[in-house]
Amino acid sequence: QKEVEQNSGPLSVPEGAIASLNCTYSDRVSQSFFWYRQYSGKSPELIMSIYSNGDKEDGRFTAQLNKASQYVSLLIRDSQPSDSATYLCAVNLLNQGGKLIFGQGTELSVKP
Amino acid sequence: KAGVTQTPRYLIKTRGQQVTLSCSPISGHRSVSWYQQTPGQGLQFLFEYFSETQRNKGNFPGRFSGRQFSNSRSEMNVSTLELGDSALYLCASSLAGGVLSYEQYFGPGTRLTVT
Numbered sequence: 001q002k003e004v005e006q007n008s009g010p011l012s013v014p015e016g017a018i019a020s021l022n023c024t025y026s027d028r029v030s031q032s033f034f035w036y037r038q039y040s041g042k043s044p045e046l047i048m049s050i051y052s053n054g055d056k057e058d059g060r061f062t063a064q065l066n067k068a069s070q071y072v073s074l075l076i077r078d079s080q081p082s083d084s085a086t087y088l089c090a091v092n093l094l095n096q097g098g099k100l101i102f103g104q105g106t107e108l109s110v111k112p
Numbered sequence: 113k114a115g116v117t118q119t120p121r122y123l124i125k126t127r128g129q130q131v132t133l134s135c136s137p138i139s140g141h142r143s144v145s146w147y148q149q150t151p152g153q154g155l156q157f158l159f160e161y162f163s164e165t166q167r168n169k170g171n172f173p174g175r176f177s178g179r180q181f182s183n184s185r186s187e188m189n190v191s192t193l194e195l196g197d198s199a200l201y202l203c204a205s206s207l208a209g210g211v212l213s214y215e216q217y218f219g220p221g222t223r224l225t226v227t
């Protein structure tokens with residue numbers, strides 16, 4: 001089992017819809033979870049961090065964490081074509097000295 | 113605040129050569145991590161430095177090495193380059209203090225091509 005897993009996509013949603021991106025992780029003691037957005041040819045940009053169970057909202061973005069199920073998700077409301085990018089989930093693995101391990105990323109395409 | 117800077121942005125090297133990449137973290141950040149990104153393998157952790165000490169290391173051969181200076185700037189070196197080393201090399205910095213220490217911010221990357 002990979003340490004951090006994401007659906008590779010591509011995920012295609014119409015403009016204005018909700019995009020739902022999912023991530024599972026293997027380390028039960030992980031405490032820090034992050035979502036990065038990466039446009040083609042650019043470096044990853046941090047968009048959300050979440051540390052406790054529940055939801056965290058920032059503008060059109062909502063991160064959801066369920067530690068019991070080892071699951072973290074990112075919802076993008078009112079999706080825009082400019083949201084088209086690859087979204088990377090990252091988990092801080094405490095059982096490996098705090099390494100930040102990334103999933104393979106989910107490619108999101110928002111169609112006008 | 114200025115972001116993470118990396119130099120050079122692009123490099124073309126020949127097999128067998130060595131290369132040194134440089135990273136300057138965000139002011140006040142003491143941790144620097146390096147990653148290799150390729151289309152096939154995704155973003156893979158190379159190593160992390162904090163206060164001039166390597167704190168974590170990924171599963172890369174010994175040809176990949178790094179160091180951190182007292183001003184938190186970091187360099188990574190790849191010796192005896194192979195074609196498979198062609199990748200985007202990313203540096204990320206973080207505060208390295210408390211829970212928020214693990215919010216990492218990436219530089220623009222160095223695109224290395226080995227021919």
